[in-house]
Amino acid sequence: MAFVGVVDLTAGPGVGLLPLVSLGPAFAGLVGGWRRTALVGLIASVLCVGLGVYNGLFEGRRGLIALLTVAGVTAAGVVAAVMRQRRERELANVRSIAEVAQRVLLRPVPRGAGPLRIAVSYTSAVAEAQIGGDLYEVVTSPAGVRIIVGDVQGKGLEAVESAAVVLGAFREAAHDEPDLTAVGERLERALNRHLSGERFVTAVLAEIGDGPKATLLNFGHPAPLVVRPSGAVGYAEPPERAMPLGLAVLGSAAPLPYEVPFAPGDQLLLYTDGVTEARDAVDRFYPLDERAGLLKDPDPEAALRAVREDLVEHAEGPLHDDAAMLLVRYRMAHSDEER
Template sequence: MAAVCAGDLAAGPALGLLPLVSLGPAFAGLVGGWRRTVLVGVVAAVLCAGLGLYSDLIGGRRGLTALLTVAGVTAAGVVAAVMRQRREAELASVRSIAEVAQRVLLRPVPRGAGPLRIAVSYTSAVAEARIGGDLYEVVTSPGGVRMIVGDVQGKGLEAVETAAVVLGAFREAAHDEPDLTAVGVRLERALNRHLAGERFVTAVLAEVGDGPYATLLNFGHPAPLVVRPTGPVTYAAPPDRALPLGLTGHSSDAPLPHTVPFAPGDQLLFYTDGVSEARDAAGRFYPLKSRAGLLKDPDPEAALRAVREDLVEHAEGPLHDDAAMLLVRYREGHGD
C-alpha cells in the first residue's frame, strides 16, 4: 500500500493507481486473521480517501470506484481469512488424531531387547502425514526377539487399515506360535479375511534367540542388509524368492526360513522399498549398500538419522514413497 501511494503521488492521478491500494487487504486475508484483515482494510480505505482528496477524485466516478474496490476486497479478504482459519483448526485436529493413531499402530519399539539394541526410522511420503503403508514391530517372545518390517501395497487409509491388520496379527502370533513359519501362517490367515482382490503385503520376519544367528522368513520383501565389524557388507537374501503375504495362496511354494550368522558387533538393517528405490534427479537408486559406513555411529538412533538425512539428500527433496528402517545391533561383549 505504501508503494502504491508513493507511485500515485509521483505519477499523478492520470495513471490510475488508486484502486491498487486494495492489494493490502487482499494479501492480509491470505496470511493474517480476520481482525488484521479488517484493520488493513480500514487503513487502505483511509489512504484511498486521502489520495482521492489530494487528487480531487473523491467526488467523481474514479474515486468512488476505488473506495468500493477497497471495501469489496476487504470483505472478501475477511471471508477468506475466516475460512482459512477454520481449515487450519480442522487440520490441527486431524494431525492430533493422526498422532494418536501412530502411537496405537506404530508403537515405539524398545531401545533394547535381550542382547539387541534397536532403533527405528519412519518417513511418510504423504505431506503432513505421520503414518502410511509401511509397518514395523518388535516383540519379545518365549522363542526370542521377533521382528517384522513390511510394506502394504498402495497408500492412503486402506493401506493404514491393512497395516493395522498385519501388526495386530503379528503381535498375537509372535507370543503364541513356536516358530516364524507358524507366525507367517497366522498373518496370511488374517490377511485373507481382510484383503479383497489382488492386494498384498511384502514383509520380512526375523527372530533372534540364544544362538549366534538370526532366523529370517521373507515374503517378497527387500533383503535386510548385514553389516559386520569386519568383512564385506552383504544382503541376507532368502534361498528362493517367495510371494508376498496375501498372495501365497496362489502358489504351493511357501517361503522357508533361513538363518544368517549374527554375533556380537553385527548389525541387521531392515528397510522398505521407499529406501532402496529412492531415486535422484538422474534416476539412480539410493546406493544403500555403499552407505553402510553411516551405521558406524555408536548410537543406533544417530546412525539411522544419518542414513535418513543422506537418503533425503540423495532424493533432492521429499520422498515419493514411505520409507521405514529398523536397525538391530547385537551388543558387543554380550555373553563374554
C-alpha cells in the same frame, strides 16, 4: 501496495493503477489470518483514500469505485482466511487422532534381547492428515527374536486399521508358530479376511536365534541393510522376489525363507520405502548404503537419530512419506558396550 502508490504519485492518476491496491488484502487472505487480512485491508483503504484525494479522483466516480473494490476484496479475504483457518484446525485434529491411534499400535520395542540391542526410529510425514501405515514389532519367542517391519498400501485411518490387523496377527503367530513360513501364512490369512480389493502390505520378517545367522522372509519389501564390523555394507536380497501380503489370491508363490550371516558386531537395518525413496532437490533417492557410516555410534538409538537427521537434510524439508527404521545390533562379546 507500495509499488502502486509510488507509480501513482510519479506517473499521475492517468495510469489507473489505484484499484490494484486491493491486491494487498487479497494476498493477505491467502497466507495470513483474518486479523492480518483486515489490517492490510484497512491500510489499503487509507492508501486508496489518500491517493484518491491527492489526485482528485473523488470528484468523479473513479475514487469511489477504487475504494469499494478494496473494501469488497478485503471482506472476501477475511471470509476466506476464516474458512481456511477452520479447515486447518480440523485437519490438525484429524491428524492428531490418527497419529495417536497409530502410536498406540506401535508399542515401544525392547531395547535389548540377549546379545541383541534394538532401536527404532519413526518419522511421520507432513501431509495434512494422511499418515501412513508403517509398522514394526519385536517379539521374543521360543525360536528366538522375531521381527517384522512393513508398510501398508495407502494412507490415513484405513492404513492404520490394516496395520493393526498385521501387528495383531504377528504378535500371536510369533509366539505360536514353529518357523517364519508359518508366521507368514498366519499373516496372509488374517489379511485376506480383512482387506478388500487390491490393497496389500509389504513386509520383511526376521528371526534371530542362537546361531550366527538371521533368517529372513520377504514379502515384496525393500531388502534389509547389513553392516559388518569391517565396514562392509550390503543388502540382504531374497533369492526371488515375492508378492506382498494380501495378494495370495493372484496365485503367486509364497516367499521362501533365506539366511544371512549375523555374528557379533554385525548390524541389520530394516526400514520402509519412505527412507530409500526420499528425494533431494534434484530428484535423487536417499543413498542408504552410502550413509551406513552413520551407524558407527556405540548407542544404537543415537546411530538411528543420525540417519534420520541426515535423511531429513537430504530431503531438504519434511518427508512426503512416513519413514520407519529398526536397527538390530549383535553386541561384541566382552565389549565395553556389553559391560
